[in-house]
Amino acid sequence: MTQALPIIRYTGLSAYVEAYAKDDHTFPVISLFGAKNAVQAIAAAVVSRKEKISLTEGTMRKEVWLSQGEYRIFGKTLPCGAHHAIVINTQVLLKHASLPSFLIVSRVDEEKKIESIYFSFLDRLLPLPLLPGWADWLWKRGMEKEEIRPLHGYRLTVHECHVDPEALKKDLSQAIRKKILSLEDDRYETCGQSQSRVLSDAAVGR
DSSP, X not given: OOOOOOEEEETTEEEEEEEEEEETTEEEEEEXXXXXXXXXXXXXXXXXXXXXXXXXXXXXXXXXXXXXXXXXEEEEEOTTSOEEEEEEEGGGSTTTOOSSEEEEEEEGGGGGGHXXXXXXXXXXXXXXXXXXXXXXXXXXXXXXXXXXXEEEEXXXXXXXXXXXXXXXXXXXXXXXXXXXXXXXXXXSOOOTTOOOGXXXXXXXXX
């Protein structure tokens, strides 16, 4: 039996929610679709931080609040005629994220690329020379240091990442000295193009 999609409501308008990311009581990402007027109005209300926006999932009803920071809306009309919009915190977007923290969001079936996505953010944000072959080590280190924290996601895998550049620099130096990391490691292709597709083209289910 197919599980019903969550529904987001605001002042008599409603739309389906096909994916979201949630941190405690706030939503860094909400992906919704439905009638164009309703989707656009709800998305605008969310970004404007209006009150009385609710998300119903099964028997649970949640108030929709955004975390601090800047948000953007990406929208498109789907071939079926429905309108799709993503309301997204800019800390999820590779080109707009900034330190000390950022968010990694990917589709559940893209989890195998999570290390490469994390590397892409570090490579852009840090003034440190990083090699793509270090991606796995960087991810494991972040998890061990509790600099990477998983958040709740519906049809998404979500991680909040905090980075201490000085601590990372020290750990990198030690790993290179101990030959845990190689300065000639080119096992991986450049990861700069591996940003999650779910956020690039605003397509429901691709």
